Amino acid sequence: DTAVSQTPKYLVTQMGNDKSIKCEQNLGHDTMYWYKQDSKKFLKIMFSYNNKELIINETVPNRFSPKSPDKAHLNLHINSLELGDSAVYFCASSIRGGSEQFFGPGTRLTVL
Amino acid sequence: QQQVKQSPQSLIVQKGGISIINCAYENTAFDYFPWYQQFPGKGPALLIAIRPDVSEKKEGRFTISFNKSAKQFSLHIMDSQPGDSATYFCAASDSGSARQLTFGSGTQLTVLP
Numbered sequence: 656d657t658a659v660s661q662t663p664k665y666l667v668t669q670m671g672n673d674k675s676i677k678c679e680q681n682l683g684h685d686t687m688y689w690y691k692q693d694s695k696k697f698l699k700i701m702f703s704y705n706n707k708e709l710i711i712n713e714t715v716p717n718r719f720s721p722k723s724p725d726k727a728h729l730n731l732h733i734n735s736l737e738l739g740d741s742a743v744y745f746c747a748s749s750i751r752g753g754s755e756q757f758f759g760p761g762t763r764l765t766v767l
Numbered sequence: 768q769q770q771v772k773q774s775p776q777s778l779i780v781q782k783g784g785i786s787i788i789n790c791a792y793e794n795t796a797f798d799y800f801p802w803y804q805q806f807p808g809k810g811p812a813l814l815i816a817i818r819p820d821v822s823e824k825k826e827g828r829f830t831i832s833f834n835k836s837a838k839q840f841s842l843h844i845m846d847s848q849p850g851d852s853a854t855y856f857c858a859a860s861d862s863g864s865a866r867q868l869t870f871g872s873g874t875q876l877t878v879l880p
Contacts, residue, residue, distance in 0.1 A: 659810070686865055696854060696873045698811070703865035710865050745810050754799045754866055758810035 658682050659759035661746050667765045668736055676731045676762045678746030687729035688747040688756065689721060698745070704729055705751055736766045770794050771859050773871025780878050786844040788874045790857035793838065797859040799866070802831065802842045805854045805873075814855070815842070847878045 659680045668674050680687065689701040702721045703710045709721065718734045733740060746759040772791045780786045792800075801816035817824045817831040817840065824831045830843040844851055857871040 688865075688867065690868075696805075698856060698868075698870040698873075700867040700869070703867050705865065708865065710867065712867075747810075749866065752862075752866065754801070754816065754860065755813055756866075756868060758803075758812065760810050761808075 659746055659748055659757050661744075661759040661762050663762060664760065665763050665765075667767065669767055670736055670738060672736050673732070673734045674736060674764070675733070676744055676746075676764070678729050678731070678759060679727055680746075680748040680757070680759075681727065682748055682757060684748035684753075684757075685726055685751045686749050686753070687723070688749075689729065689731050690745045690747060690758075692743040692745060692761070694742070701731075701744075702729075733764075736764075738766050740764060741766045770869050771857060771871045773857050773874060775874060776872070777875040778877070780847045780876065782847065782849060782878055782880050784847050784878075786847045786851070786876055786878070787841060788855055788857070788876070789839065789841045790871050791837075791839045792859050794859070794861065794869075795838070796861040796863070797869075798862060799860045800831070800833065800840050801858050801860075801868070802829075803856045803858060803870075805856065811856060844876075847876075849878045849880050852876055852878050 686705040688703045743761045747756040749756045802814045803811035804814045805811045828845045833840045858868040860866045
């Protein structure tokens with residue numbers, strides 16, 4: 656059973672397009688996160704979200720927006736994709752206030 | 768501003784040797800220090816973690832040493848195995864900001880057979 660799943664695993668698209676990455680967790684967690692891993696493998700937090708609070712890292716462009724239809728899902732929408740958005744995006748989840756985060760397998764986004 | 772600094776960037780160790788990866792942090796509000804292991808094409812997976820009220824934590828071949836006054840912590844992998852070859856990330860979080868993790872830059876560990 657997959658704890659944190661992401662779709663798609665690979666996403667190749669043209670500059671200027673709008674795309675979404677889906678994330679689902681079956682752990683019963685109530686806090687979810689999105690991280691970006693760049694080409695040098697550096698991991699950086701983008702968002703954290705529970706049903707009451709969205710925390711956005713100040714460096715994230717407003718072209719990126721998380722959408723949560725329910726507690727088990729946190730999707731990432733990206734508008735007007737740019738070359739620099741090419742990276743691997745990881746979703747993660749934890750219990751509220753909990754320390755241990757469980758990561759999904761990642762989505763490799765390539766913007767041409 | 769890189770709040771968690773990690774070294775070395777890469778490390779090559781012979782099978783059976785000890786692998787040591789070091790991290791230093793700046794934010795004194797950090798109160799949780801995990802290490803994550805990442806294999807190619809996979810997401811990071813929690814390996815071991817420590818809180819600043821203890822100076823050492825051991826789980827099997829993996830040990831975290833923590834020096835609160837120096838704001839440093841390190842991962843020691845004893846009896847390193849080829850299967851340990853992966854990228855290791857130290858991280859830190861505080862009780863605010865929904866415990867968002869601040870990661871170090873990663874260490875590519877290669878264990879030679």
